[in-house]
Amino acid sequence: MSSTHNPGRVIGYLYLLLVPFAPLRLIYIPSALFVRGNATATANNIAAHELLFRLGIVSDLLTGTIMIFVVLALYRLLKGVDQNLAALMVILGGLMSTPIYFLNTLNDAAALLLVRGADFLSVFEQPQRNALAMLFLRLHDGGVVANEIFWGLWLFPLAILVYRSRFLPRFLGVWLIINGFGYLISSFVGLLLPQYEEMVSNIAFPAFLGEIAFMLWLLIKGAKPQLLDAAASSS
Secondary structure (H helix, E strand, O other): OOHHHOHHHHHHHHHHHOOOOHHHHHHHHHHHHOOOOOHHHHHHHHHHOHHHHHHHHHHHHHHHHHHHHHHHHHHHHHOOOOHHHHHHHHHHHHHHHHHHHHHHHHHHHHHHHHHHOOHHHOOOOHHHHHHHHHHHHHHHHHHHHHHHHHHHHOHHHHHHHHHHHOOOOHHHHHHHHHHHHHHHHHHHHHHHOHHHHHHHHHHOHHHHHHHHHHHHHHHHOOOOOHHHHHHHHHO
8 A cells, every 4th residue: 555545654654754863863872972979080081082973963853853744744644533633743743842952962062162172161171071072071961851741641642542443453553652651750750760760661662662652653554543444535
């Protein structure tokens, strides 16, 4: 079935666009450039790989932008199931989450400015600039932890819509709910008990695969509301 006659597959392709961008700043750059507890080494790594760090900023902007198109496409697909839930999904998944992505890039921009050492920053010694750069990187991490709340909340209306839809398998709806709880737990642990955040994230990792399973289903099987099926058969 072609993607033009299968709106679910179009959403799958949009979802797929997130794959090269979302993990870049979230996972790869911290593991490649940041040295825990060592502001000087982290600043030196950023200065030596400035283009990679800038790509991380761009990846955050693209991730936030693509999410708007994903949730709007999901709204068109699922609004016939429950329009109020579909609208709530758009608010939580797009209107709330995307601005945090955009604002959070300011922390990275500030860290990069400090690392490069512009002329007007000469009043600060190099170790001070490195420490301030690390501060802004930590603020970026805090923004990610806060945004995880919306990464989790938007999955609840999506999961209910998927579960009720009849043209998508119900197990995906259940898995998306579990995925949503996983993000919420990870976020609150990161805010309240940050020393356990990494351990909890590792334990909850299977739950985070719910969105990936949903994306793969849309890519492979697609989804077409029954109204469209009925119209096609009648014509």
